[in-house]
Amino acid sequence: MRRFVYCKVVLATSLMWVLVDVFLLLYFSECNKCDDKKERSLLPALRAVISRNQEGPGEMGKAVLIPKDDQEKMKELFKINQFNLMASDLIALNRSLPDVRLEGCKTKVYPDELPNTSVVIVFHNEAWSTLLRTVYSVINRSPHYLLSEVILVDDASERDFLKLTLENYVKNLEVPVKIIRMEERSGLIRARLRGAAASKGQVITFLDAHCECTLGWLEPLLARIKEDRKTVVCPIIDVISDDTFEYMAGSDMTYGGFNWKLNFRWYPVPQREMDRRKGDRTLPVRTPTMAGGLFSIDRNYFEEIGTYDAGMDIWGGENLEMSFRIWQCGGSLEIVTCSHVGHVFRKATPYTFPGGTGHVINKNNRRLAEVWMDEFKDFFYIISPDKKC
Ligand SMILES: *[C@@H]1O[C@H](CO)[C@@H](O)[C@H](O)[C@H]1NC(C)=O
Numbered sequence: 001m002r003r004f005v006y007c008k009v010v011l012a013t014s015l016m017w018v019l020v021d022v023f024l025l026l027y028f029s030e031c032n033k034c035d036d037k038k039e040r041s042l043l044p045a046l047r048a049v050i051s052r053n054q055e056g057p058g059e060m061g062k063a064v065l066i067p068k069d070d071q072e073k074m075k076e077l078f079k080i081n082q083f084n085l086m087a088s089d090l091i092a093l094n095r096s097l098p099d100v101r102l103e104g105c106k107t108k109v110y111p112d113e114l115p116n117t118s119v120v121i122v123f124h125n126e127a128w129s130t131l132l133r134t135v136y137s138v139i140n141r142s143p144h145y146l147l148s149e150v151i152l153v154d155d156a157s158e159r160d161f162l163k164l165t166l167e168n169y170v171k172n173l174e175v176p177v178k179i180i181r182m183e184e185r186s187g188l189i190r191a192r193l194r195g196a197a198a199s200k201g202q203v204i205t206f207l208d209a210h211c212e213c214t215l216g217w218l219e220p221l222l223a224r225i226k227e228d229r230k231t232v233v234c235p236i237i238d239v240i241s242d243d244t245f246e247y248m249a250g251s252d253m254t255y256g257g258f259n260w261k262l263n264f265r266w267y268p269v270p271q272r273e274m275d276r277r278k279g280d281r282t283l284p285v286r287t288p289t290m291a292g293g294l295f296s297i298d299r300n301y302f303e304e305i306g307t308y309d310a311g312m313d314i315w316g317g318e319n320l321e322m323s324f325r326i327w328q329c330g331g332s333l334e335i336v337t338c339s340h341v342g343h344v345f346r347k348a349t350p351y352t353f354p355g356g357t358g359h360v361i362n363k364n365n366r367r368l369a370e371v372w373m374d375e376f377k378d379f380f381y382i383i384s385p386d387k388k389c
């Protein structure tokens with residue numbers, strides 16, 4: 001039996017060498033004849049390498065399907081981050097994505113002199129592959145002269161690979177990547193504020209830790225801020241499937257609103273906004289509120305409006321708070337439809353909220369209502385009477 005296996009190995013290996021020889025023979029017999037031909041036969045080889053690259057798992061934003069045999073393991077791993085970690089780990093950190101922009105966006109020309117930006121990314125126990133794919137997509141798809149630095153703010157993660165391993169890894173990247181550690185679990189808002197305080201760019205761009213920026217995402221955002229520094233801009237948020245990591249283009253026909261429970265909601269862009277833009281969908285949409293994960297803001301304007309409400313805990317409500325603050329402090333909030341950034345949307349949060357999820361969000365929403373809503377806060381208290389303290 002053993003001998004049989006041994007024979008098979010020997011046979012397979014020699015077969016491989018025979019194939020290599022045949023390849024080499026064919027290659028050289030053809031190429032040595034003239035240099036011109038050499039060039040021509042090299043090109044297909046190169047092309048093959050490139051196209052193989054585009055055929056790796058998840059390349060061009062394609063879905064990754066896990067074979068049946070690995071499904072049990074996949075389900076186990078899913079629980080760690082509430083997304084398909086096995087799929088994410090199979091995909092290259094620099095995977096290719098489709099160009100999902102409107103045709104009119106692809107030919108737009110932006111001024112050379114744009115403000116530069118720091119990109120601030122807060123993470124808490126994020127997966128290695130999603131965090132670094134975010135960083136790579138920023139570095140590979142942004143003109144480097146516009147990218148001041150990437151700042152990773154660690155909100156007291158417990159995973160070992162996010163400590164020294166991460167620090168050593170980012171040292172080799174082409175753009176300065178700074179890591180800031182919160183001493184204790186502080187929540188999104190306070191961690192973002194720390195990142196903003198440490199940043200040097202003229203614009204601050206906040207991203208979530210499981211995003212992928214697409215071709216040309218940054219220039220239209222910065223160009224809009226250059227035109228009007230009081231404009232706070234969001235990209236279109238594309239959907240990265242939490243099950244397959246498939247990349248799906250988001251719509252330019254929805255914008256942000258809210259209901260009287262003070263939940264953020266997407267709504268269709270109304271006709272008046274289409275009319276204001278004379279039907280040109282490549283122009284920015286004025287949006288009442290933003291989802292909050294991804295936006296760019298002029299640093300000085302951010303300080304002028306008093307940054308975030310640092311009294312808010314962990315997560316929830318801060319996106320509406322920032323939206324109300326911007327509109328009521330002389331600014332405006334827009335979705336720049338030529339800029340696309342993908343985001344992994346999860347069905348459940350993997351995070352623990354010290355004090356309980358409901359309690360934290362209620363507290364944040366009460367602050368939002370009391371500070372910014374004047375008499376309209378009554379709608380909130382009528383809909384949610386138990387929220388009054
Ligand atoms: C990703 O990086 C690898 C290694 O540097 C490179 O060979 C590959 O072409 C890159 N992929 C894309 C899609 O740029």
Ligand SMILES: *[C@@H]1O[C@H](CO)[C@@H](O)[C@H](O)[C@H]1NC(C)=O
Pocket residue numbers: 116145147148149200201202
């Ligand atoms: C960003 O732009 C400002 C103003 O032009 C400049 O002083 C600064 O050096 C730039 N920062 C980086 C990192 O390019």
